[in-house]
Amino acid sequence: MSEAVQYFQFVLAPQMLIGLVLGVAVILVALGLTIIFGLLDVINMSHGEFYALGAFFALALAQIGLPFWLLLLLVPLLMLPVGYIVERALIQRVFHSGDRHVRTLLLTFGLGLVMEDSYRLVFGPNPYRPETPITGGVEIFDIFLPSYRLFLIIVGAAIIAAVAFIVYRTRLGAMVRAAAFDRDMAASLGVPVQHVYAGAFAFGVALAGLAGVLLAPIYSVFPTMGRDFILMAFTVVIVGGMGSIAGVVVAGLLLSQIQAIVALYISPVWSDPVVFGIMVVMLMVRPQGLFGRLGHG
Amino acid sequence: MLEIRNLQTHYGHSHIIQGIDLSVGAGEVFGIFGRNGVGKTTLLKTIAGWVKPTDGVITFDGHRIDSQAAHRIAQHGIGFVPEDRRIFPGLSVEENLTLGYLQAPGRSRADNRAALAKVYERFPRLAERRRQFGTTLSGGEQQMLAMARVMIGEPKLLLIDEPSEGLAPMIVADLYAIITSLREAGCTILLVEQNLGEALKFCDRFIAMERGCVVLSGNAASQADRDALIARVAV
Numbered sequence: 001m002s003e004a005v006q007y008f009q010f011v012l013a014p015q016m017l018i019g020l021v022l023g024v025a026v027i028l029v030a031l032g033l034t035i036i037f038g039l040l041d042v043i044n045m046s047h048g049e050f051y052a053l054g055a056f057f058a059l060a061l062a063q064i065g066l067p068f069w070l071l072l073l074l075v076p077l078l079m080l081p082v083g084y085i086v087e088r089a090l091i092q093r094v095f096h097s098g099d100r101h102v103r104t105l106l107l108t109f110g111l112g113l114v115m116e117d118s119y120r121l122v123f124g125p126n127p128y129r130p131e132t133p134i135t136g137g138v139e140i141f142d143i144f145l146p147s148y149r150l151f152l153i154i155v156g157a158a159i160i161a162a163v164a165f166i167v168y169r170t171r172l173g174a175m176v177r178a179a180a181f182d183r184d185m186a187a188s189l190g191v192p193v194q195h196v197y198a199g200a201f202a203f204g205v206a207l208a209g210l211a212g213v214l215l216a217p218i219y220s221v222f223p224t225m226g227r228d229f230i231l232m233a234f235t236v237v238i239v240g241g242m243g244s245i246a247g248v249v250v251a252g253l254l255l256s257q258i259q260a261i262v263a264l265y266i267s268p269v270w271s272d273p274v275v276f277g278i279m280v281v282m283l284m285v286r287p288q289g290l291f292g293r294l295g296h297g
Numbered sequence: 298m299l300e301i302r303n304l305q306t307h308y309g310h311s312h313i314i315q316g317i318d319l320s321v322g323a324g325e326v327f328g329i330f331g332r333n334g335v336g337k338t339t340l341l342k343t344i345a346g347w348v349k350p351t352d353g354v355i356t357f358d359g360h361r362i363d364s365q366a367a368h369r370i371a372q373h374g375i376g377f378v379p380e381d382r383r384i385f386p387g388l389s390v391e392e393n394l395t396l397g398y399l400q401a402p403g404r405s406r407a408d409n410r411a412a413l414a415k416v417y418e419r420f421p422r423l424a425e426r427r428r429q430f431g432t433t434l435s436g437g438e439q440q441m442l443a444m445a446r447v448m449i450g451e452p453k454l455l456l457i458d459e460p461s462e463g464l465a466p467m468i469v470a471d472l473y474a475i476i477t478s479l480r481e482a483g484c485t486i487l488l489v490e491q492n493l494g495e496a497l498k499f500c501d502r503f504i505a506m507e508r509g510c511v512v513l514s515g516n517a518a519s520q521a522d523r524d525a526l527i528a529r530v531a532v
Contacts, residue, residue: 174392175399178385184347185383187367188376189446190399194366 019260024156027252028211030233032204038243039180039200042104046112048226054212055221068133076206083205087198119223127222241289298323304353315509326486328503336509337489345377346370376452380459382443384431391427400450437468
C-alpha cells in the first residue's frame with residue numbers, strides 16, 4: 001500500500017502537476033484563439049506571434065524598469081489597440097470575400113511570418129530568460145511545486161473564470177455572442193457589429209499577449225516561441241469545440257494530462273503524436289468537438 | 298417619415314428591386330403585398346440596412362439612411378422583425394430582449410428597465426421564461442420575442458415581415474392585437490404579409506409588387522382598391 005502511495009507521490013503526481021501547468025499555459029494561449037474563431041470564423045494563424053509579441057513587450061518594458069506585476073496589466077492594454085487595428089485594417093478587408101476562410105488563413109499566416117522575422121531583426125535569434133518574479137517553491141501533500149507555477153495555475157484559473165464571466169454573464173458578452181450567431185439581426189438591434197468583431201479580435205490578441213507575459217519566465221522569450229504552443233493550442237480548440245470556452249478548458253486539461261501520462265508510461269517522444277492523433281480522430285468522428293461552437297461568424 | 302426614391306437592389310447579378318418609389322407617413326400601417334419572390338423581403342432588408350442598394354435614395358425622418366450601417370439605421374428608430382424571427386441561440390429570453398436597449402443608445406438605465414418592465418407586462422409568457430434560451434420557446438412565443446425585443450427600443454418605424462407565417466390562428470390574432478396597439482401608440486408600420494384578409498384589416502395604404510416593381514398602390518379603405526389588389530395578388 002505504502003509503495004503505491006509513494007509511487008503516486010513521487011512519480012505520478014509530479015508528472016500530473018507538470019501536465020496541469022502545461023495545460024493552464026495552453027489554455028491561456030488557446031482562449032484567445034477560440035474566441036476569435038468562434039466569433040469571427042477566422043482561423044488566426046498569427047496567434048502564436050501575438051503571444052510572442054506580448055512576451056517581447058514585457059521583455060522590453062522590464063528592461064526599462066517596469067515591474068512584472070504592472071506588466072500583467074500593461075501588456076494586454078497595449079495589445080488591445082494592436083489587435084483592433086489588425087482586425088480593422090487587414091482582416092475586415094478580406095472578411096466579406098467569398099473565400100473568406102482561405103484568405104483570412106493566408107493573411108494571418110503571412111502576418112505571422114512578418115511578425116516572427118521582425119522579432120528576429122529587433123531582438124536577435126537567441127532566447128531571453130526573464131527573471132522569475134516569484135522564486136522558491138511550496139510543498140502540496142509533500143509534492144514540491146515551484147511557487148511561480150502555482151501562481152500560474154491560480155492566475156490562469158482566475159483568467160479563465162473572468163473570460164467566461166465576460167462572455168456568458170455580461171451585456172457585452174451577449175452582444176458578442178449575438179453578433180457571432182447572426183450579424184444582421186444583431187446589427188438591427190443596434191449592435192455595432194464591426195466594432196464588436198474588431199473588439200473581440202483585440203480581446204483575443206490581448207489574451208495571447210497576457211499569456212506571453214505569464215509564460216515567459218517559464219518557457220523563455222525567442223522569435224519562434226509562438227510555434228511551440230500554437231500547434232497544441234489549435235489541437236485544444238479543435239478537440240474542445242471551435243469557439244467553446246468550456247471546450248478549451250476541458251480539452252486543455254485533458255490533453256495535457258494525456259501528454260504527461262504518455263510521456264511517463266510510453267515515451268516523451270510519443271506524447272505529441274498521441275495528442276495530434278486524438279485531434280485527427282475527433283475531426284473524423286465529431287468534427288464539432290466536445291462542446292460545439294460559440295457562433296458562426 | 299419614410300421616403301424611397303428609385304430604389305435599386307441587386308443580389309450579385311440578379312436585379313431584385315427595380316426602381317421603387319414609396320412614401321410612408323407617420324403613424325401609417327402600410328402593407329406590401331405580392332407573390333413569393335417579387336422582392337418584398339429584399340425591400341425591407343434594404344431599408345433595414347441588411348442589403349445595400351445599388352442606386353436610389355432612402356430618407357427617414359430627414360436622415361439619408363441608404364448608405365448607413367444597419368446598427369445606425371436601428372438607432373434612428375427603425376425596428377425590423379424578419380420573417381424567420383432570428384432568435385439568437387445560446388442567449389436567454391432576457392438577453393435577447395436587453396440587446397434591444399442598444400436601439401436607443403441615449404436612454405438612461407432607469408428608462409431601459411422601465412421599457413423591459415413594460416414589455417414583460419405586455420408579454421407575461423416572456424417574463425415567465427426570461428431565463429430560458431430563446432430558441433426553446435414555441436413558434437408563437439418566438440414571434441412574440443422577436444416583436445418584443447424590437448419594441449423595447451421603442452422604434453418610430455417597424456418593419457414586419459410575414460408575422461403570421463406558420464402560426465396558429467389564435468396566436469395570429471394576438472399578434473395583430475399587438476400590431477394594433479403599436480399603431481395606436483403612434484408607431485408607423487411597414488407590413489409584408491401573405492395573409493391578405495387579415496392584413497388588410499389593419500392597413501391604411503398598400504402597394505402590390507411584381508418582379509421588383511410596384512404595380513399597384515391603393516387605399517385599404519377603398520373596396521375597389523382592395524378588389525384590384527386581390528385580383529392581382531391572390532393565387
